[in-house]
Amino acid sequence: MTPRVLVLRAPGSNCDMETAYAFEQAGAAAERIHVNRWLEMPQLAGDFQILCLPGGFSYGDDLGAGRILGNQLRHHLSDALAAFRDQGKLILGICNGFQILVKSGLLDIDDDQGPAATLNWNKSGRFIDRWVTLRVASDRCVFLQGIEQLNLPIAHAEGQFLGRDEAALDRFEDAGQLTLRYAKADDDSRPYNPNGAARDVAGMCDRSGRVFGLMPHPERFIDRTQHPQWTRRPKFDEGDGLQLFRNAVQYFA
Ligand SMILES: NC(=O)CC[C@H](N)C(=O)O
Numbered sequence: 001m002t003p004r005v006l007v008l009r010a011p012g013s014n015c016d017m018e019t020a021y022a023f024e025q026a027g028a029a030a031e032r033i034h035v036n037r038w039l040e041m042p043q044l045a046g047d048f049q050i051l052c053l054p055g056g057f058s059y060g061d062d063l064g065a066g067r068i069l070g071n072q073l074r075h076h077l078s079d080a081l082a083a084f085r086d087q088g089k090l091i092l093g094i095c096n097g098f099q100i101l102v103k104s105g106l107l108d109i110d111d112d113q114g115p116a117a118t119l120n121w122n123k124s125g126r127f128i129d130r131w132v133t134l135r136v137a138s139d140r141c142v143f144l145q146g147i148e149q150l151n152l153p154i155a156h157a158e159g160q161f162l163g164r165d166e167a168a169l170d171r172f173e174d175a176g177q178l179t180l181r182y183a184k185a186d187d188d189s190r191p192y193n194p195n196g197a198a199r200d201v202a203g204m205c206d207r208s209g210r211v212f213g214l215m216p217h218p219e220r221f222i223d224r225t226q227h228p229q230w231t232r233r234p235k236f237d238e239g240d241g242l243q244l245f246r247n248a249v250q251y252f253a
Pocket residue numbers: 054055056057058061065094095096097127155156157158159
C-alpha cells in the first residue's frame with residue numbers, strides 16, 4: 001500500500017514543498033493541505049496514513065514558535081487527531097513542526113502539573129543555521145528504525161529542549177522517548193550541542209513511538225549533493241534524511 005501523507009500548511013510554513021518531495025522520494029503520496037481546509041472538514045484526515053507538520057514560521061512564531069498552530073490542533077482538531085493516533089497512524093513534526101507538536105499535547109509531555117518539557121530559545125539567543133551530528137538513543141521510534149547516526153542541518157531560534165526538572169527528564173528517558181541526541185563528531189571542533197538542549201535532545205517521540213518531533217531537517221538531506229562536502233567525502237548514495245521517510249512508508253507495507 002502506498003501511504004498518503006497530509007503535509008499541513010499554515011501561514012508562515014516554508015518547508016512544506018521539500019517535505020512533500022522527501023516523502024515522495026521515499027515512495028509515499030504526499031498532499032499539502034492548509035490548516036483552514038482541515039478546520040472546515042476535520043474528517044479529511046481519515047484519508048491519510050501519515051500527518052506531517054513541516055518547518056517554517058507558522059503564524060510568524062507569534063506568542064512563541066508553534067504556539068498558535070499547536071493551540072489550534074489542541075483545541076479545534078483534538079478529536080480528529082485522537083482518532084488519527086488511535087488508528088495506529090504516524091505523526092511527524094520537523095523543526096517548527098516539533099515546536100507545534102510540543103505545544104499540541106501530542107507527544108505525551110504533559111502531566112497533572114502541565115507541560116513537563118518545552119523548547120526554549122537557543123542558549124545563544126540567536127538563530128542557528130549549521131550542520132549537526134546526531135545519534136539515535138533508543139529503539140522506540142518508528143521513524144528511526146535501523147538508523148544509528150545522522151548528519152543533518154538545523155535552522156532554528158527556539159530549539160533548546162528543556163525538562164521541568166531531572167525527574168521529568170528521567171521519566172521521558174525511561175519510556176525511551178528521548179530518541180534523538182546531538183553527538184560529538186571527530187572532525188568538528190564546534191560545540192556539538194548547538195542550542196544547549198538538556199541531555200543533548202534533538203528529537204523526541206511519544207510513548208508509542210508513532211508520534212515523533214525533531215529540530216533538525218531530514219527533508220533537506222535527501223540527495224547526496226545537498227551535503228556541503230559531498231564532493232570531498234568518500235562516495236555515498238543518498239542523503240541521511242531519506243531513510244527516516246522510508247521507514248514511515250515501510251511501516252505501512
Ligand atoms: N526552520 C524552522 O522550522 C524554524 C523554526 C522556528 N521558526 C524557529 O526559528 O525556531
